[in-house]
Amino acid sequence: MPGSQLNVDVEILKLARVVDCEASDLGYLRHVDPQEIRDLREQVTVLMFDADRQMLQRVASSAKLIPTKLAALVGERAFGPLLCARLTGLLEPSRAVDVAARLPTPFLADLAVLLDTRRASRAIAEIPPKQIGEITKVLAENEEFIAMGGFVGHLSEAALRAAIAVVSDETLLRTAYVIENKSNLGALVATLPRTRLESIIATANESNLWIEALDVLRHVSEAQRGELGDIAAGQADEVLNGMVRAAQRELLWEDVLPVTRAMSDDSRARFAALKSIHTRPVLASIVDAASRHALWPELLQLLPLLPAAARRRVAALGTGFGRPVLAQIVGAAHERGLWGPLMQFATELEKRTQVLIAKLLAAVDDDVLDGLLDATWEERLEPELAQLCSLLAGTELRKFAGRLVKRGGDEFVAALRASAKEQDLVAVSKVLASA
Amino acid sequence: MSTKGARALEDELGGRPPDGLKALSDSDLRAFAGVLHEARKRQSAALESAVEQSLEIVPRMVRGPVRKVLFG
Numbered sequence: 384m385p386g387s388q389l390n391v392d393v394e395i396l397k398l399a400r401v402v403d404c405e406a407s408d409l410g411y412l413r414h415v416d417p418q419e420i421r422d423l424r425e426q427v428t429v430l431m432f433d434a435d436r437q438m439l440q441r442v443a444s445s446a447k448l449i450p451t452k453l454a455a456l457v458g459e460r461a462f463g464p465l466l467c468a469r470l471t472g473l474l475e476p477s478r479a480v481d482v483a484a485r486l487p488t489p490f491l492a493d494l495a496v497l498l499d500t501r502r503a504s505r506a507i508a509e510i511p512p513k514q515i516g517e518i519t520k521v522l523a524e525n526e527e528f529i530a531m532g533g534f535v536g537h538l539s540e541a542a543l544r545a546a547i548a549v550v551s552d553e554t555l556l557r558t559a560y561v562i563e564n565k566s567n568l569g570a571l572v573a574t575l576p577r578t579r580l581e582s583i584i585a586t587a588n589e590s591n592l593w594i595e596a597l598d599v600l601r602h603v604s605e606a607q608r609g610e611l612g613d614i615a616a617g618q619a620d621e622v623l624n625g626m627v628r629a630a631q632r633e634l635l636w637e638d639v640l641p642v643t644r645a646m647s648d649d650s651r652a653r654f655a656a657l658k659s660i661h662t663r664p665v666l667a668s669i670v671d672a673a674s675r676h677a678l679w680p681e682l683l684q685l686l687p688l689l690p691a692a693a694r695r696r697v698a699a700l701g702t703g704f705g706r707p708v709l710a711q712i713v714g715a716a717h718e719r720g721l722w723g724p725l726m727q728f729a730t731e732l733e734k735r736t737q738v739l740i741a742k743l744l745a746a747v748d749d750d751v752l753d754g755l756l757d758a759t760w761e762e763r764l765e766p767e768l769a770q771l772c773s774l775l776a777g778t779e780l781r782k783f784a785g786r787l788v789k790r791g792g793d794e795f796v797a798a799l800r801a802s803a804k805e806q807d808l809v810a811v812s813k814v815l816a817s818a
Numbered sequence: 819m820s821t822k823g824a825r826a827l828e829d830e831l832g833g834r835p836p837d838g839l840k841a842l843s844d845s846d847l848r849a850f851a852g853v854l855h856e857a858r859k860r861q862s863a864a865l866e867s868a869v870e871q872s873l874e875i876v877p878r879m880v881r882g883p884v885r886k887v888l889f890g
Contacts, residue, residue, distance in 0.1 A: 401857075402853050402854060402857040403857050403860060403861070404853055404857070408853065409850070409853070411842060411843075411846040411849065411850075412842075412850075414841060415838045415839060415841060415842070416838045418838075419836040419837070419838025419839065420838075422836040422838075423835060423836050423839065426831055426833065426835065426836075427831070427854065430830075430831060430832065430854070430858070431857065431858065431861060434858045434861060434862065435861060435862055435865050438865055438866075438869070438888075439865070441887055441888050441889075442865075442869065442872075442888065444887050445884045445887040445888050448880060448883050448884055448887065449876055449880055449884065453875075453876060453877075456875060457872045457875050457876065460871070460875055461868045461869075461871035461872040461875055462868040462872065463864070463868065465861075465864070466861075466864060466865055466868055469861075
């Protein structure tokens with residue numbers, strides 16, 4: 384997948400910076416898992432600090448003896464960005480900030496690229512927002528997305544705002560994609576006003592950065608995912624179609640479906656109405672993603688919103704579903720209260736699959752059956768349930784009818800019988816009467 | 819990991835590398851051990867030279883105390 388390959392490249396580049404070589408020199412690591420490369424970097428970082436720890440510590444101590452202005456001069460002229468980056472975490476944070484205030488911005492930008500942000504976290508947090516903005520501007524000009532991504536989570540909120548203010552939407556998306564700690568993406572998104580988020584989503588489409596944008600959506604909270612999904616759904620068709628094309632091309636439906644889950648009903652309806660998702664290849668990819676990543680609830684939510692022709696295509700795709708997959712779908716309908724979409728969808732499937740679903744429903748536990756019966760009563764799903772019952776025969780039908788009578792009660796059974804009669808499902812009507 | 823490359827990398831790291839590196843060939847492991855070795859050498863040399871240079875930059879009056887902190 385392009386996403387994981389890019390993560391490998393990012394991790395190799397980060398490691399290359401720690402050992403002061405070109406990323407291309409470490410090309411043999413491209414087949415190693417990104418997390419393993421990250422673990423290796425951690426080991427190597429400790430090693431590089433420990434290698435000269437005593438001398439680095441002495442330098443940091445000697446820096447206390449000279450005026451700040453002179454320390455900055457020595458840092459810039461004698462030590463250079465790499466050694467200054469190593470020293471930053473060893474200085475008192477306030478002293479590091481004072482020295483940084485006297486260093487030129489391009490030097491600080493070079494130093495920022497080489498800094499181990501966790502070791503220098505306290506100093507980073509104390510750098511004034513204005514200076515952070517200035518450094519960020521240079522980093523953005525140099526396309527140092529990884530370095531910028533390493534700072535998120537260590538900056539004060541004011542500094543984060545100052546940094547965001549000086550970078551383009553494209554830079555922000557590229558930075559978010561390579562951010563060191565993805566759990567910080569929520570805080571980053573939270574600082575962005577709605578107008579900026581709208582502009583970022585439009586940029587994702589214009590600059591072909593949907594992989595980056597969808598990666599953000601994957602890592603934020605469910606509420607933020609919903610908010611961003613609603614903003615996306617509020618954009619022109621062209622933008623949403625761009626997202627569909629990217630999701631199809633890069634196999635990103637596992638990221639898109641959770642967004643449709645989190646968005647509002649109106650937004651979901653708007654998404655489901657997009658002609659670009661009604662094609663057979665796209666629907667096949669969506670069904671495949673639902674199957675691979677247990678995203679049946681998300682698919683069930685979308686189904687009733689699709690036009691009849693698209694639903695029929697999904698039903699045709701469901702023809703090959705075996706019993707284990709259908710059991711997953713039934714389980715999802717129960718857990719998320721999506722019996723309505725499931726029952727409607729079931730009646731659109733071809734008969735063999737309908738029979739499998741009917742048999743699964745007949746064999747569910749009592750608590751699942753109670754959920755089905757409640758939904759049937761509340762959503763008037765008696766016609767669909769009667770149809771599915773009619774696919775059972777002999778003992779299986781009699782046993783299921785007995786359970787329906789026992790757990791549904793008189794009023795429910797009367798309604799189900801009436802529906803069976805209306806549809807000329809004589810066997811169902813009879814067995815319910817005698818159960 | 820028992821190849822020469824693996825042992826060279828373990829020696830450089832001072833511990834076992836992550837398991838995922840087992841997939842690398844012996845020559846790749848040796849190459850990475852070499853990268854690490856060179857990086858440490860370069861850093862130490864750069865630090866030594868930077869310390870020397872810094873003593874030339876600091877004014878004569880504080881050079882003594884600074885030298886004392888640096889070299890004991």
